[in-house]
Amino acid sequence: MAALGEMASWLPISSDFTGYTARFCDSSLGFALAPFGIWGSYGALFICILIALTKNYDVFVGGGFGTKKYKTFITGYIGVPIYLALIFGHKTITKSRRPKAYEVDLYTGKDAIDREEEAFLAHQAAQREVEGTRSKGRLYKNFISWLF
Template sequence: MACASSSRKVFNYLVNVVSILGLLTWISILVTYLYFFKAVRAQGYDRKRDFVYYAPLQPYGAWISLFICCLIAITKNFTVFIRGFDYKSFITGYIGIPIYVIAIFGWKIIKKTKTVKPEDADLVTYKDVIDAETEEFERLEAERIAQRNGKKDASWWYDHSIGYVF
């Protein structure tokens, strides 16, 4: 491609492929979260009571984000249809979608997997490991704060300034 096209065109092709695959990754993350949320509700958990952190505006934020990501995935290369059809831009802009669909359904067909029902989803395996890790972190954090003795050292300034960014 580098010999037949300018480097700018080749770079645009790579950007097209990477951006559609990035959008499909976010779509997968959002769908996974929505299935998780459905399982949490089906099994009687209360997000505000049972979880240390719960995201505000959920599940509506996930649904809106999913809609926007799908809309962008479909329309991100619409100019290929307006300015005269360029098959290279069309292929690089949309190749990820059929590959993604084929990969998902291919896995389902070959491995004969089924979608897990929300009431059957396993939400507690390895929870004891996570709980132990959380307790260890909280213990170490309490020790760190106790050692500080209310002094505003570099660690305190980091926690109350640039630490918020991260």
């Protein structure tokens, strides 16, 4: 059941990324996308569904559906109906839906984010100028510090 819970967390991530990609491709903002783009998201979605369906394959092969096999089936796949019930229950109660690509507002608050990004890049450039004269500690900072 833990493996299905992990898959249940990755399924909406892949599903949402496909929707966001469609929204961002229509905009002129130039968002950076994942290296494999939409096809990587479709592949991840397919692999997650494949793993979720085949994780207890021994229930379906090798003999009758005896007393032990039905228990394995129930414990292995009980997460699927619970997950679907929670999703559709939430959608029914809150009456929420996924927004269409043309309904998404990508520009509200963008000017504040752009100003913050410019300040960050200016600060980073100033730091690089100060640290550029000192090479002491560059090896540690760039190559070793990420290990800790």
